Amino acid sequence: MRISSRCEYGLRAMVYLAGHDAGRPVPLSEIAAAESIPAPFLERILAKLREAGLVKATRGVSGGYRLTQAAADVHVGEVVTALEGPLSLVGCVPDRGACKRAESCASRIVWRRLDNAITGALNSITLEDLTKEAVTP
Amino acid sequence: MRISSRCEYGLRAMVYLAGHDAGRPVPLSEIAAAESIPAPFLERILAKLREAGLVKATRGVSGGYRLTQAAADVHVGEVVTALEGPLSLVGCVPDRGACKRAESCASRIVWRRLDNAITGALNSITLEDLTKEAVTP
DNA sequence: ATAATGCCGACTGTATTGGTTGGGATTACT
DNA sequence: AGTAATCCCAACCAATACAGTCGGCATTAT
Numbered sequence: 001m002r003i004s005s006r007c008e009y010g011l012r013a014m015v016y017l018a019g020h021d022a023g024r025p026v027p028l029s030e031i032a033a034a035e036s037i038p039a040p041f042l043e044r045i046l047a048k049l050r051e052a053g054l055v056k057a058t059r060g061v062s063g064g065y066r067l068t069q070a071a072a073d074v075h076v077g078e079v080v081t082a083l084e085g086p087l088s089l090v091g092c093v094p095d096r097g098a099c100k101r102a103e104s105c106a107s108r109i110v111w112r113r114l115d116n117a118i119t120g121a122l123n124s125i126t127l128e129d130l131t132k133e134a135v136t137p
Numbered sequence: 138m139r140i141s142s143r144c145e146y147g148l149r150a151m152v153y154l155a156g157h158d159a160g161r162p163v164p165l166s167e168i169a170a171a172e173s174i175p176a177p178f179l180e181r182i183l184a185k186l187r188e189a190g191l192v193k194a195t196r197g198v199s200g201g202y203r204l205t206q207a208a209a210d211v212h213v214g215e216v217v218t219a220l221e222g223p224l225s226l227v228g229c230v231p232d233r234g235a236c237k238r239a240e241s242c243a244s245r246i247v248w249r250r251l252d253n254a255i256t257g258a259l260n261s262i263t264l265e266d267l268t269k270e271a272v273t274p
Numbered sequence: 275a276t277a278a279t280g281c282c283g284a285c286t287g288t289a290t291t292g293g294t295t296g297g298g299a300t301t302a303c304t
Numbered sequence: 305a306g307t308a309a310t311c312c313c314a315a316c317c318a319a320t321a322c323a324g325t326c327g328g329c330a331t332t333a334t
Contacts, residue, residue, distance in 0.1 A: 001139070001217075001224075004323085025279095029278095038324065047282085059278095061278045061331090062278075062279080085139075089138065089139055101173075106268065109266075116258075118254060177294060178292065178293055200311065
């Protein structure tokens with residue numbers, strides 16, 4: 001039960017993009033250097049974010065990455081989901097059929113609550129909030 | 138970012154113990170059968186819970202496991218921590234020195250919030266709540 | 275043409291997960 | 305004393321995920 005480096009890096013990269021959008025795409029190498037992320041690893045992370053539609057890339061000289069949406073429209077939960085898979089920590093929460101005893105399982109109450117807490121926490125923050133650091137802890 | 142089976146099983150076992158404490162210890166085999174948990178695996182899970190002081194075992198014929206405290210005093214967070222390690226999903230939250238950029242890192246805000254959400258969700262439920270199923274989702 | 279950039283598939287070492295196996299040590303009961 | 309039920313423990317295993325790396329190809333501004 002740990003957030004992967006992939007995900008930490010990915011969020012840092014997204015925040016960087018949000019904070020450095022000046023009409024030009026930002027090359028991967030710049031993000032990697034600024035955030036101390038191994039470049040080839042970051043490449044694979046950005047690929048996932050691109051597949052998820054969160055960033056778009058332009059190739060060639062002076063190419064790079066940009067957000068596809070305004071920073072204010074991107075919730076952190078979307079970023080985490082793109083990199084970490086569904087936020088549900090336990091299979092029986094989204095898919096009641098995943099476990100035969102789901103109906104009578106008291107523990108499921110816990111996992112449902114946990115699910116709500118996590119989703120709420122991550123979806124109540126946008127990239128814009130983070131660039132402004134105007135979030136109360 | 139997933140709860141391990143170890144942890145799901147462990148919580149189910151704890152809830153079972155909370156709901157079946159009739160002054161006698163409950164043998165592992167009973168829990169395993171009732172909750173469909175592979176017995177040898179459950180054994181290792183209960184070992185961890187015992188190390189954490191959450192259950193105690195008595196050996197020999199008609200031995201078994203019991204909670205060390207009243208169900209109302211055991212918060213789910215303790216059970217999860219015992220099996221899954223610290224609840225913090227990211228190293229820089231409990232230990233600010235884990236990452237050099239911690240001070241200036243906007244993402245850290247996210248992880249702090251997430252931490253609080255998770256801890257809050259898990260520590261607001263006790264085993265007794267679960268046996269009564271009196272928790273609102 | 276060239277250099278900067280993104281795209282992609284294959285590979286690797288390490289750790290974790292989800293177990294199993296086999297043999298002990300304790301204890302209640304007869 | 306013997307036996308069966310029970311917990312205790314160390315070693316092992318296969319599959320998967322994690323955190324990267326490497327090498328080459330495709331695209332494009334200049």
